Each structure stands twice: as C-alpha cells, then as structure tokens.
Amino acid sequence: MTLTYKQDAVQIQEVCPPTESSNANLQEQVHRVTLGKQQILVTEDEPLLAQLERAGIHVEYQCREGYCSSCSIKLIWGQVSYPFEPLAWVQSGYLLACCAIVKSDIEIAFFD
Amino acid sequence: MSYSTFNRKQFDSMKEPMFFGENVNVARYDQQKHPIFEKLIEKQLSFFWRPEEVDLSTDRKDFQKLAAHEQHIFLSNLKYQTLLDSVQGRSPNVALLPIVSLPELETWIETWSFSETIHSRSYTHIIRNIVNDPTLIFDDIVTNKEITKRADSVSKYYDNLIEMVNLYNTMGLGTFNIPGKGEVEISMPKLKKALYLTIASVNVLEAVRFYVSFACSFGFAERTLMEGNAKIIKLIARDEALHLTGTQHMMNLMASGKDDPEMAAIAAECQDDVRNIFIEAAEQEKDWAKYLFKDGSMIGLNDQILGQYVEYITNVRMQAVGLEAHFETKHNPIPWINAWLVSDNVQVAPQEAEISSYLVGQTDNNLDDSDFDDFDL
Numbered sequence: 345m346t347l348t349y350k351q352d353a354v355q356i357q358e359v360c361p362p363t364e365s366s367n368a369n370l371q372e373q374v375h376r377v378t379l380g381k382q383q384i385l386v387t388e389d390e391p392l393l394a395q396l397e398r399a400g401i402h403v404e405y406q407c408r409e410g411y412c413s414s415c416s417i418k419l420i421w422g423q424v425s426y427p428f429e430p431l432a433w434v435q436s437g438y439l440l441a442c443c444a445i446v447k448s449d450i451e452i453a454f455f456d
Numbered sequence: 457m458s459y460s461t462f463n464r465k466q467f468d469s470m471k472e473p474m475f476f477g478e479n480v481n482v483a484r485y486d487q488q489k490h491p492i493f494e495k496l497i498e499k500q501l502s503f504f505w506r507p508e509e510v511d512l513s514t515d516r517k518d519f520q521k522l523a524a525h526e527q528h529i530f531l532s533n534l535k536y537q538t539l540l541d542s543v544q545g546r547s548p549n550v551a552l553l554p555i556v557s558l559p560e561l562e563t564w565i566e567t568w569s570f571s572e573t574i575h576s577r578s579y580t581h582i583i584r585n586i587v588n589d590p591t592l593i594f595d596d597i598v599t600n601k602e603i604t605k606r607a608d609s610v611s612k613y614y615d616n617l618i619e620m621v622n623l624y625n626t627m628g629l630g631t632f633n634i635p636g637k638g639e640v641e642i643s644m645p646k647l648k649k650a651l652y653l654t655i656a657s658v659n660v661l662e663a664v665r666f667y668v669s670f671a672c673s674f675g676f677a678e679r680t681l682m683e684g685n686a687k688i689i690k691l692i693a694r695d696e697a698l699h700l701t702g703t704q705h706m707m708n709l710m711a712s713g714k715d716d717p718e719m720a721a722i723a724a725e726c727q728d729d730v731r732n733i734f735i736e737a738a739e740q741e742k743d744w745a746k747y748l749f750k751d752g753s754m755i756g757l758n759d760q761i762l763g764q765y766v767e768y769i770t771n772v773r774m775q776a777v778g779l780e781a782h783f784e785t786k787h788n789p790i791p792w793i794n795a796w797l798v799s800d801n802v803q804v805a806p807q808e809a810e811i812s813s814y815l816v817g818q819t820d821n822n823l824d825d826s827d828f829d830d831f832d833l
C-alpha cells in the first residue's frame with residue numbers, strides 16, 4: 345500500500361527509558377502537537393495515543409495495536425511514522441494514534 | 457459462468473480482482489495480491505480461544521440475583537448477538553466464496569467465518585450456564601419481533617447477493633423472469649453493486665450493531681456482575697475489531713479502484729446508499745436500546761446514553777471507510793468502555809494477564825487486573 349501518511353517502517357531501536365536525570369544528551373526529540381486550541385508536547389519514545397492520554401485527552405481506542413482503526417484521527421499537517429505497518433487501513437489525511445510515532449510538529453483534529 | 461471447485465484455467469492470480477474474476481484454483485500464499493488478508497489470517501489464528509475455557513459458575517449466581525428488567529436486558533442482548541453470529545458464521549462463506557478470486561482473500565473469508573462459529577458456540581455456553589432451558593431463549597430468536605426485524609436488515613443484502621450470484625452461475629448474464637420476482641437483470645455492474653452493498657452492510661453489522669450489547673455486558677461487569685460473560689465478550693470484541701478491519705479494507709480497496717477499476721465507479725455511485733446503511737443501522741440500534749430498557753435502566757446506562765454511544769461509534773466507523781461523520785455526537789459518552797474493549801490481558805487466567813505490548817499506556821491496565829481478582833477459575 346502506498347499511502348501518504350504511512351511512511352516506510354522505521355526501525356525503532358530498543359532504547360531504554362532514561363533512568364538518570366542527566367538525559368540531556370539523549371537525543372530526545374520533542375514535538376508540538378496542536379489540537380484545536382491546545383498544544384501538547386510529545387516525544388518519539390512512544391505512540392501518540394498514550395501521550396495524549398497522559399495529557400488528559402480522551403482518544404477513542406480499542407485494540408491499541410493498529411488493527412481496529414478506532415483511534416484514527418485527522419492529521420492536518422506534519423509527519424508521523426509507524427514502527428510496523430498497522431493492519432488497519434489508514435485513510436489518507438488520518439493517523440492511527442495507538443501506533444503512530446510523531447516525527448515533526450503536527451496538527452491533529454478529531455471529527456470534521 | 458458456473459462455479460468450479462478447481463478452476464483448470466491457467467492464469468496469473470496476482471492479476472485477478474478480489475471478486476468476480478477467475479475462481480480460485482491453487483490455494484497458494486507465497487505470493488499475494490493483497491498481503492493484508494494473509495496478515496489478518498495470521499492475527500485471527502493468534503487470537504484462537506475456546507468459550508469452555510471461561511468458567512461461568514459465578515455468572516449463574518449473579519444472573520439469579522439480577523432484577524427482572526436486568527435479566528431482560530441481558531437475555532435480549534444474548535439473543536441479538538446469537539442472531540448476528542448465526543448470520544456471520546455462514547454468510548461470508550455462502551455469499552462470498554463462490555465469487556472470490558484471490559487465494560489469500562478466500563482463506564481470510566473462511567478464517568473469519570470460522571471465528572464466528574466460536575462466538576455462536578460461546579452463546580450456547582453462556583445460555584446453558586444461566587438458564588435451565590436454553591430452548592426458551594433460542595426459540596424466541598425466530599419469533600421475537602424486535603429480533604426478527606433486525607434479522608431482516610442484517611440478512612437482506614447477503615440474500616440478494618446470493619440470489620443474484622446463483623442466477624449468474626446457472627444462467628450467466630442477462631434478464632431473467634423469476635417466479636415471484638418478475639424480471640431480474642444480472643449484469644456485472646449489478647452484481648458488483650450488490651457485492652459492495654453487502655460488504656458495507658457486513659461492516660456495519662460488525663462495527664456498529666454489536667456495540668450496544670457490548671456496552672451492556674461491560675456495564676454489568678463494571679458492577680462486578682456477569683464477569684465470565686464479560687470475559688467472553690472481550691474475546692468476541694477483539695475478533696470483531698479484526699473482522700471490521702477486513703471489510704474496511706475490502707471497501708477501501710474497491711473504492712480506490714486499485715483492485716478493480718470498475719469497482720471504483722460503483723463504490724462512488726453507492727456512497728449515499730452506504731451512508732444510509734450506516735444511519736439506518738444506527739437508528740435501529742437506538743430503538744434496540746429503548747427496547748432493552750423498556751422496563752427500567754441499569755446503573756450507569758440508559759437508552760439515551762446508549763443512543764449517544766451508537767451515534768458516536770457510527771461516526772467513528774463512517775470515517776474509517778471515508779464517509780463524513782453523520783451524527784452530532786462527537787464524544788464518547790461512556791469512555792470507560794474502551795478499557796473493557798482493549799485487547800490486552802484477555803487471557804483466560806488472570807495471573808497470565810501480562811501486558812505484552814509496548815503500546816499499552818499506564819492509564820488503562822489497572823482496571824482489568826483488579827476486576828478479575830475475585831473471579832474464580
């Protein structure tokens with residue numbers, strides 16, 4: 345499948361979560377997620393869904409494994425990638441929050 | 457063109473469309489036109505479970521303690537689910553296997569249908585455990601007006617497709633006079649339209665129609681009632697989430713024209729019909745919620761909340777097949793349901809309920825472990 349938002353699978357290395365406070369030199373990429381009037385900072389360490397939830401934002405989900413498409417949300421602009429190709433169909437212009445890794449600042453929306 | 461169980465023609469199955477091309481001959485999976493269906497098969501096989509592994513002795517006691525109107529809710533949902541899985545356990549096979557043209561899709565259809573038979577067997581397991589005479593429940597499924605109304609809507613597209621394909625296989629293309637039906641035109645566009653609408657209605661069946669029932673089952677379990685049943689429903693919901701992805705792929709592949717260029721035009725032409733199938737099903741499910749709660753609600757759920765949930769989940773599903781959301785409800789009125797629907801830790805033994813997936817956040821895995829603490833196996 346060639347979909348704009350489903351980019352080539354990136355090889356995510358098993359990076360242990362930083363344990364010491366001196367993690368400044370760990371190349372932790374932080375990106376800004378815009379959702380309406382809210383802005384949330386996310387990292388590339390885990391999928392968007394879990395990070396939105398920690399920010400108190402309810403996102404619909406079911407499988408959390410990329411096969412049910414319940415967590416599909418609109419990607420208005422920006423880049424995400426999938427460590428492995430989800431089984432669910434990813435509509436062009438949408439992302440699957442449960443398995444998408446945010447790769448740039450992005451803007452998302454729930455329903456039109 | 458009559459069906460052959462082993463097509464003798466030589467052809468390149470990689471060039472066949474999903475449906476209405478050559479009948480499949482060699483069941484080979486080393487090359488796949490649409491590898492997604494092979495992946496769905498693997499996933500479904502990894503989900504394999506047996507209802508008998510879930511102990512329901514506590515549910516039996518729970519059921520006896522339920523108020524009469526709650527028993528009505530519980531049993532009605534079971535009946536409706538039994539209907540839906542009776543249809544799903546056979547219809548993909550009967551309707552789709554005679555017209556499928558890709559080996560990986562053929563096997564997905566069989567695998568999919570087989571998993572529905574597990575669902576059906578689980579209802580027998582549940583019903584046998586909570587009532588003394590299962591016949592009373594099963595017999596009501598074909599006579600109860602509220603259920604039979606739904607039986608019509610879930611089977612009519614399948615039945616129409618099956619009838620048309622039967623004619624096509626015996627008579628070929630043309631217009632035929634069928635006793636009791638008059639003139640019936642069998643053309644490729646008509647057959648493909650019937651197929652597309654069938655796939656859409658199956659998507660709605662699995663992606664929307666089950667969810668009122670799921671919500672009630674988990675509503676009971678939130679009160680630590682009927683937890684064995686909830687465990688089974690979790691397993692069923694996991695399968696259904698995969699099935700709906702199967703039909704979403706079929707619909708989206710058809711609409712994209714990448715599989716069969718003719719199908720893209722048909723999908724475009726059917727857009728309003730498909731919207732209406734979603735909307736009609738949602739309305740029926742809202743009515744169903746009213747029927748369930750006609751003698752009283754259950755804690756945390758009533759027909760209004762469930763109606764909103766139906767609208768919400770319908771929006772989510774419409775969007776997944778490229779349709780605009782139809783309903784106003786843009787928020788899930790029962791967000792707690794997702795913690796029950798989530799597919800991790802559905803292992804039968806609670807002590808095995810390890811979180812295996814890196815995707816699982818900290819927010820959702822507390823609930824289930826503790827909920828099953830007092831659940832004896």
Ligand code: FES
Binds near residue numbers: 442
């Ligand atoms: S929650 Fe199922 S695909 Fe994301």
Ligand SMILES: [Fe+2]
Binds near residue numbers: 541572696
């Ligand atoms: Fe099922």
Ligand SMILES: [Fe+2]
Binds near residue numbers: 544572662695696699
């Ligand atoms: Fe199903």
